[in-house]
Amino acid sequence: MEKASKRAHSPAKKRIWALQFVVVLLAASSYALTYLLWPASPSAETLPINAESVIAQCIALQMAPGPPDSFNARTQSDRFVEGTKPTLIRNASIWTGLDSGNEVVYGNILIDKGIIKKVGSIDASLLDVYRDIIVLDAAGSWVSPGIVDLHSHLGVGSSPSLSGARDSNSHAGLTLPWLRSLDGLNTHDDAYRLSIAGGVTTANVLPGSANAIGGQAYVIKLRPTAERSASAMLLEPPFSINDTHVNPFQRPRWRQMKHACGENPSRVYSGTRMDTQWSFRKAYNTARILKEKQDAYCEKALTGRWPGLGDFPEDLQWEALVDVLRGRVKVQNHCYEAVDFDGMVRLTNEFKFPIAAFHHAHEAYLVPDLIKKAYGHPPAVAIFATHARFKREASRGSEFAPRILADNGLDVVMKSDHPVLDSRHLIYEAQQAHYFGLPANLSLASVTSTPARIMGQDHRIGRIIEGFDADIVVWDSHPLSLGAAPTQVFIDGIAQIEKPFTSKKPKSAQRVPSTPNFDKEIADAIKYEGLPPLEPETAKADVVVFWNVGSIFMKNTATRKVSEVFTSTAENGVVVVEKGRIVCSGAEAACPTAVLRPDALHLDLAGGSIFPGLLSYGSPLGLTHITGEASTSDGPVFDPLSMLVPGILDGTVIKAADGLLFATRDALLGYRNGVTSAVTAPSSRGFLSGLSTVFSTAAAHKLVDGALVQDVAALHVALSFSSGISVSTQFATLRGLLLGEGEGDLAKQFALVVAGKIPLVVNVESADIIASVLVLKKEVEAGTGNTIRLTLAGATEAHLLAKEIGQAGVGVIVQQRPYPKSWEQKRIMPGPPLSQSSAIATLVAHNVTVGIAVVDPAGVRNTRFDMAWAGLESNGALGKAETLNLVSSNLEMLLGVEESNSDLVAMKGGSGFEGKVVAIMSPRRSSVDLV
Numbered sequence: 002m003e004k005a006s007k008r009a010h011s012p013a014k015k016r017i018w019a020l021q022f023v024v025v026l027l028a029a030s031s032y033a034l035t036y037l038l039w040p041a042s043p044s045a046e047t048l049p050i051n052a053e054s055v056i057a058q059c060i061a062l063q064m065a066p067g068p069p070d071s072f073n074a075r076t077q078s079d080r081f082v083e084g085t086k087p088t089l090i091r092n093a094s095i096w097t098g099l100d101s102g103n104e105v106v107y108g109n110i111l112i113d114k115g116i117i118k119k120v121g122s123i124d125a126s127l128l129d130v131y132r133d134i135i136v137l138d139a140a141g142s143w144v145s146p147g148i149v150d151l152h153s154h155l156g157v158g159s160s161p162s163l164s165g166a167r168d169s170n171s172h173a174g175l176t177l178p179w180l181r182s183l184d185g186l187n188t189h190d191d192a193y194r195l196s197i198a199g200g201v202t203t204a205n206v207l208p209g210s211a212n213a214i215g216g217q218a219y220v221i222k223l224r225p226t227a228e229r230s231a232s233a234m235l236l237e238p239p240f241s242i243n244d245t246h247v248n249p250f251q252r253p254r255w256r257q258m259k260h261a262c263g264e265n266p267s268r269v270y271s272g273t274r275m276d277t278q279w280s281f282r283k284a285y286n287t288a289r290i291l292k293e294k295q296d297a298y299c300e301k302a303l304t305g306r307w308p309g310l311g312d313f314p315e316d317l318q319w320e321a322l323v324d325v326l327r328g329r330v331k332v333q334n335h336c337y338e339a340v341d342f343d344g345m346v347r348l349t350n351e352f353k354f355p356i357a358a359f360h361h362a363h364e365a366y367l368v369p370d371l372i373k374k375a376y377g378h379p380p381a382v383a384i385f386a387t388h389a390r391f392k393r394e395a396s397r398g399s400e401f402a403p404r405i406l407a408d409n410g411l412d413v414v415m416k417s418d419h420p421v422l423d424s425r426h427l428i429y430e431a432q433q434a435h436y437f438g439l440p441a442n443l444s445l446a447s448v449t450s451t452p453a454r455i456m457g458q459d460h461r462i463g464r465i466i467e468g469f470d471a472d473i474v475v476w477d478s479h480p481l482s483l484g485a486a487p488t489q490v491f492i493d494g495i496a497q498i499e500k501p502f503t504s505k506k507p508k509s510a511q512r513v514p515s516t517p518n519f520d521k522e523i524a525d526a527i528k529y530e531g532l533p534p535l536e537p538e539t540a541k542a543d544v545v546v547f548w549n550v551g552s553i554f555m556k557n558t559a560t561r562k563v564s565e566v567f568t569s570t571a572e573n574g575v576v577v578v579e580k581g582r583i584v585c586s587g588a589e590a591a592c593p594t595a596v597l598r599p600d601a602l603h604l605d606l607a608g609g610s611i612f613p614g615l616l617s618y619g620s621p622l623g624l625t626h627i628t629g630e631a632s633t634s635d636g637p638v639f640d641p642l643s644m645l646v647p648g649i650l651d652g653t654v655i656k657a658a659d660g661l662l663f664a665t666r667d668a669l670l671g672y673r674n675g676v677t678s679a680v681t682a683p684s685s686r687g688f689l690s691g692l693s694t695v696f697s698t699a700a701a702h703k704l705v706d707g708a709l710v711q712d713v714a715a716l717h718v719a720l721s722f723s724s725g726i727s728v729s730t731q732f733a734t735l736r737g738l739l740l741g742e743g744e745g746d747l748a749k750q751f752a753l754v755v756a757g758k759i760p761l762v763v764n765v766e767s768a769d770i771i772a773s774v775l776v777l778k779k780e781v782e783a784g785t786g787n788t789i790r791l792t793l794a795g796a797t798e799a800h801l802l803a804k805e806i807g808q809a810g811v812g813v814i815v816q817q818r819p820y821p822k823s824w825e826q827k828r829i830m831p832g833p834p835l836s837q838s839s840a841i842a843t844l845v846a847h848n849v850t851v852g853i854a855v856v857d858p859a860g861v862r863n864t865r866f867d868m869a870w871a872g873l874e875s876n877g878a879l880g881k882a883e884t885l886n887l888v889s890s891n892l893e894m895l896l897g898v899e900e901s902n903s904d905l906v907a908m909k910g911g912s913g914f915e916g917k918v919v920a921i922m923s924p925r926r927s928s929v930d931l932v
């Protein structure tokens with residue numbers, strides 16, 4: 002046995018060993034007792050020289066992982082960086098995570114040596130000890146523990162994504178418990194800085210989900226380290242990381258391991274769920290056999306039956322999975338559907354190991370009792386808030402899952418799966434969970450104390466407690482309010498944002514949002530197994546009267562621009578609608594009693610607002626039910642630049658209108674949240690997309706009156722570094738087409754663009770490509786004398802050319818939350834706290850007509866949040882009317898929508914996370930829909 006034979010002990014060391022040995026024996030398991038009570042009397046020849054350490058190792062196998070007993074007495078963090086000055090955060094509203102997540106301490110936090118020294122009121126005499134102390138006056142701001150991400154691929158799925166750093170999925174087989182995400186942890190990822198700017202301080206970096214057992218995960222702190230190594234980022238790594246020869250007297254530390262069931266491993270490797278499940282059983286059986294050998298060996302060693310015992314049975318490939326069977330590994334299990342939970346629950350009971358958390362788990366809320374049958378203890382459930390329907394497994398996902406799971410007593414964790422969701426905005430997931438019914442204490446816990454506990458680090462992170470790691474976020478508003486951004490983030494007591502920029506937030510953002518009631522929706526989510534009917538109900542009454550209206554926003558019929566036409570601090574406005582058309586609105590006195598008919602439907606908006614129907618653009622909305630399922634989608638077009646187009650199609654430009662699918666869940670959810678129409682272009686993976694169309698998100702099918710709002714809106718192309726064909730070749734093609742060198746339909750459509758009849762929408766990210774597009778536009782216009790209506794979509798780097806884009810009269814459609822997903826999106830303008838302005842505010846300041854793109858169909862429902870968020874981070878530059886323009890009139894103009902949408906949305910309650918859309922008025926359809 003390698004372990005003991007390699008150790009040479011000095012006499013002094015031996016004495017310490019012997020002492021520790023007795024302590025361990027006294028404290029330890031039944032094996033030890035057996036040994037003490039029935040000491041076999043081994044003769045001198047049979048007692049091997051390493052007997053002492055064999056016994057120690059055998060006893061250590063029974064030890065549960067965790068911090069050493071002395072941990073709470075520490076006065077300095079093992080992660081303390083020499084030279085870090087102590088800091089006093091004064092006058093803060095501190096959400097500590099204590100008292101079931103209900104405790105708020107108004108006071109100070111003293112941090113030193115990488116840990117929290119004191120919370121609450123702090124004596125001047127205590128401060129006298131600290132001469133060189135940094136004081137941060139929080140001026141009453143909210144302070145929370147650092148955000149903890151239970152499920153991240155930060156560093157292993159790199160940002161920007163480059164082929165040289167794609168290390169999250171091994172292709173070496175289905176069950177690979179010996180792999181370590183640490184070995185692929187790229188330290189140069191752009192996302193570290195960005196995620197820290199969102200308050201994330203700790204992440205569990207998991208291998209991907211292509212394998213049933215993808216390997217071991219590692220918990221990291223996100224801050225840069227002096228050593229600049231991946232290892233230096235680790236938080237309490239298992240001892241086996243730096244030294245295979247574990248000190249047997251030390252309590253082990255928690256390990257993490259990724260498991261995945263369902264579509265991903267089946268699709269990538271095995272073909273079916275049955276194969277994946279067998280691969281699990283086969284691997285666990287291998288581990289079980291090894292574990293049984295070890296246990297039999299130890300039983301003999303501990304009862305002194307040494308003769309012929311030989312070496313302790315070990316296998317480097319399987320030791321981690323054996324540790325799972327010993328309950329010493331936090332199994333983080335990617336698993337979505339009931340069928341897969343069932344398989345995993347059976348597996349845990351067959352092999353007797355617990356699961357720390359089911360991740361993604363889009364159906365967990367439908368089967369809480371099944372989840373509770375897992376071996377050992379119920380797994381936590383780590384989920385997204387509204388990201389769903391991207392594949393079959395996720396198609397029954399519900400925004401009410403966090404609440405339902407919590408009602409069933411299960412631990413709820415919100416996670417990013419970064420870079421699937423940008424972990425910078427993990428707090429947004431908690432905010433949404435709160436909006437949809439999860440109590441505030443559990444919502445904040447879902448990204449702090451709960452994940453800390455589920456990863457086995459709750460003795461030092463996730464709460465604000467004396468002695469805990471000094472991982473602290475100071476917020477500009479209540480962390481559950483929309484757009485909350487850190488003003489400073491501490492990791493191990495070190496301030497992470499050198500020069501924080503802040504955007505002034507309204508007073509109302511300083512309290513926990515009072516969220517709407519969703520009781521009926523929650524009940525329906527369960528009743529209909531995640532697929533509740535979403536079709537709106539049309540009001541039977543001809544007249545609908547909205548009471549207690551706080552504000553009314555309308556479009557100017559000539560300019561299309563939205564403005565606030567009525568506002569009342571008393572929030573007592575009235576709007577009377579007849580057959581979908583407003584007949585009277587404003588202060589109550591403005592509407593004669595005659596129109597307030599008693600047979601009308603009366604709705605109380607509780608100070609809410611009326612605003613124009615929103616428009617969505619940027620996703621394949623209306624072309625797909627489940628994006629990952631080809632058979633539920635219109636599918637991609639042939640791209641003439643990168644594919645062999647069938648001759649029969651020669652020169653044909655594809656129209657999205659021909660492929661429209663109505664009543665998709667994402668369209669209906671969009672409608673229910675005020676997005677009443679959408680512009681969608683054909684899905685393309687290359688240069689040419691085709692002609693976009695405008696459609697109603699509420700319509701049941703195309704033949705319903707008003708379903709197809711406009712057959713053709715704009716012509717769409719894309720220019721990208723990552724299309725596989727040189728950018729210059731793409732430009733040559735575009736130039737040729739604009740100069741009339743195309744043929745057939747293609748020539749005809751480009752002629753319309755050159756004549757200024759329809760807009761040309763160019764999907765483009767890089768500022769360099771944008772610059773070339775502006776040059777090309779000028780070149781073509783000089784030749785023809787016409788002005789091209791050009792819109793840049795995507796345009797992550799457009800802010801770098803804001804002035805030039807403004808001068809060229811070009812419009813831009815950008816995402817609200819920029820992210821450097823690819824190299825051509827690298828130069829983002831991050832917004833507060835990393836920059837004063839946002840990309841949107843910068844472009845608007847240069848007179849660019851700006852629209853907001855929503856690229857995930859499941860995100861369409863959140864357009865209202867995107868719009869409000871853009872205003873909240875603009876430091877007052879964008880008022881409510883301006884932000885409404887970003888997702889209505891501006892998009893209409895940028896995308897060639899000819900007739901401005903006249904729908905109006907009635908929202909009950911305030912903006913952000915306080916309101917709920919209750920009705921949509923449509924003069925076009927002469928009706929009011931109730932949602």
Ligand SMILES: *[C@@H]1O[C@H](CO)[C@@H](O)[C@H](O)[C@H]1NC(C)=O
Nearest residue numbers: 100101102103440441442443
């Ligand atoms: C959350 O807080 C409420 C009181 O506001 C309390 O009743 C509940 O037990 C808390 N939940 C948990 C799981 O701690």
Ligand SMILES: *[C@@H]1O[C@H](CO)[C@@H](O)[C@H](O)[C@H]1NC(C)=O
Nearest residue numbers: 091092093138139140141142
């Ligand atoms: C804390 O900050 C609030 C808000 O700025 C202020 O009103 C209050 O006076 C401050 N309290 C102390 C003790 O400084």
Ligand SMILES: *[C@@H]1O[C@H](CO)[C@@H](O)[C@H](O)[C@H]1NC(C)=O
Nearest residue numbers: 079237238239240242243244
């Ligand atoms: C391994 O890491 C632990 C914890 O970080 C440390 O205490 C120990 O000294 C390290 N061992 C070696 C051999 O570096």
Ligand SMILES: *[C@@H]1O[C@H](CO)[C@@H](O)[C@H](O)[C@H]1NC(C)=O
Nearest residue numbers: 804807808845846847848849
């Ligand atoms: C934007 O337009 C306004 C009004 O036309 C003008 O005063 C202002 O100078 C313009 N700003 C920029 C940056 O072009």
